[in-house]
Amino acid sequence: MITALTSMGITVAIFVGLAVVLAVAEKKLADYGECTVSINDGSQVFSRKGGVSLLSALYDKKIFIPSACGGKGSCGYCKVTVESGGGPILPTETPFMSRAELRGGVRLACQLKVKEDLTIKLPEDLLAVKEYKARVSLARELTYDIREVSFKLEDPAEISHRPGQYIQIMAPGPDGPVFRAYSISSPSSQHDLVQLIVRLVPGGIASTYIHSLKEGDEVTFTGPYGEFRLSENPDVEIICAGGGAGMAPISCIIHSIYEKWPERKCQLYFGCRSTRDVFYLEQFKELEKKHPNFKVHYALSEPREDDQWEGDTGFIHLSVDKWMDDKAHKQAFLCGPPPMIEAVTEVLKTKNLPDESIFYDKF
Numbered sequence: 001m002i003t004a005l006t007s008m009g010i011t012v013a014i015f016v017g018l019a020v021v022l023a024v025a026e027k028k029l030a031d032y033g034e035c036t037v038s039i040n041d042g043s044q045v046f047s048r049k050g051g052v053s054l055l056s057a058l059y060d061k062k063i064f065i066p067s068a069c070g071g072k073g074s075c076g077y078c079k080v081t082v083e084s085g086g087g088p089i090l091p092t093e094t095p096f097m098s099r100a101e102l103r104g105g106v107r108l109a110c111q112l113k114v115k116e117d118l119t120i121k122l123p124e125d126l127l128a129v130k131e132y133k134a135r136v137s138l139a140r141e142l143t144y145d146i147r148e149v150s151f152k153l154e155d156p157a158e159i160s161h162r163p164g165q166y167i168q169i170m171a172p173g174p175d176g177p178v179f180r181a182y183s184i185s186s187p188s189s190q191h192d193l194v195q196l197i198v199r200l201v202p203g204g205i206a207s208t209y210i211h212s213l214k215e216g217d218e219v220t221f222t223g224p225y226g227e228f229r230l231s232e233n234p235d236v237e238i239i240c241a242g243g244g245a246g247m248a249p250i251s252c253i254i255h256s257i258y259e260k261w262p263e264r265k266c267q268l269y270f271g272c273r274s275t276r277d278v279f280y281l282e283q284f285k286e287l288e289k290k291h292p293n294f295k296v297h298y299a300l301s302e303p304r305e306d307d308q309w310e311g312d313t314g315f316i317h318l319s320v321d322k323w324m325d326d327k328a329h330k331q332a333f334l335c336g337p338p339p340m341i342e343a344v345t346e347v348l349k350t351k352n353l354p355d356e357s358i359f360y361d362k363f
């Protein structure tokens, strides 16, 4: 019995010893020294002590990469092309990559640790992304869980964004600041103000923070980000479809369109559960009167008995199927929960919209 206990003690001691050796070795090995990061054929080069993620190394140099999940490896937004260095791609990155991206050396900046010199390529658009300080100028509730908040820019005092782009706001989290993506709802002609439409996610860090902001409060955000590209050809008809806070980029797109092309064709499809979730309908009805080529369709998927609703009922993709024709020259912008985006995309395909004409942000 004593012999068995002694040998068990020796085994435990060996494992503890090994663990200590491994920890010390890792600490030693983790000293990667100074590493150089070269961007776009050396147009920007900086040195950084190795061991941090490429996302943080770039952030420290005020180079802001989209990172909607805040670096948790769950959004797949922080893609950069790595031309040399960086080692093999990790299993946490591959689910987000197409075959072409895998072949082209695309990596997730939040997963790739800087351990050696790196040569990377970034879209020029991203190098223009800035950090902004702004103050809340107006905040109002649109529904029981959706809030519209406007921020007057202070430093820099102006922003330039395309319709449908988003910013990443910094919110205080329990373990330090976190960043979350929010689409800009104000038209792109408005340079001194950024308006957001934010749904409160129960227990959510950033949405709770934004819902608590009062007029005069200061915020920090970076932007603009996003791949939405509204066609400049006014003959291309625009289809917008979404639900909830997905209204934000849609509102920006529609108001930007009618400031520039009063005759352009555009259709809005907005899905709500009941009238409790309806907002901006009156505003869009007014726009419809002013611009006869604008058509608005709201649909309720779960109308309540006391909802006096004469519009469409059912999921919003059914309204798209019902009202939209299948003639060519259309672009679609979809924003809302993933099942809604997927159902609308299927309908758009039956209406002959090619993949490259469908833009979406799922949230």
Ligand SMILES: Cc1cc2nc3c(=O)[nH]c(=O)nc-3n(C[C@H](O)[C@H](O)[C@H](O)COP(=O)(O)OP(=O)(O)OC[C@H]3O[C@@H](n4cnc5c(N)ncnc54)[C@H](O)[C@@H]3O)c2cc1C
Pocket: 068, 166, 180, 181, 182, 183, 184, 196, 197, 198, 199, 200, 201, 202, 203, 204, 205, 206, 207, 208, 245, 246, 248, 249, 361, 362, 363
């Ligand atoms: C490109 C882009 C644009 C976006 N634009 C907007 C916008 O205009 N308005 C807007 O309100 N949101 C928008 N979002 C979503 C937003 O970035 C946040 O994910 C959302 O507000 C939740 O963040 P949080 O910090 O409050 O919650 P977290 O603290 O991140 O999450 C708390 C909990 O809620 C869960 N959760 C997270 N997000 C959701 C969700 N959407 N629904 C249900 N549960 C969730 C998490 O899994 C977690 O369990 C956008 C996202 C992307 C990627």
Ligand code: FES
Pocket: 066, 067, 068, 069, 070, 071, 072, 073, 074, 075, 076, 077, 078, 108, 109, 110, 111
């Ligand atoms: S920041 Fe979301 S996956 Fe990298």
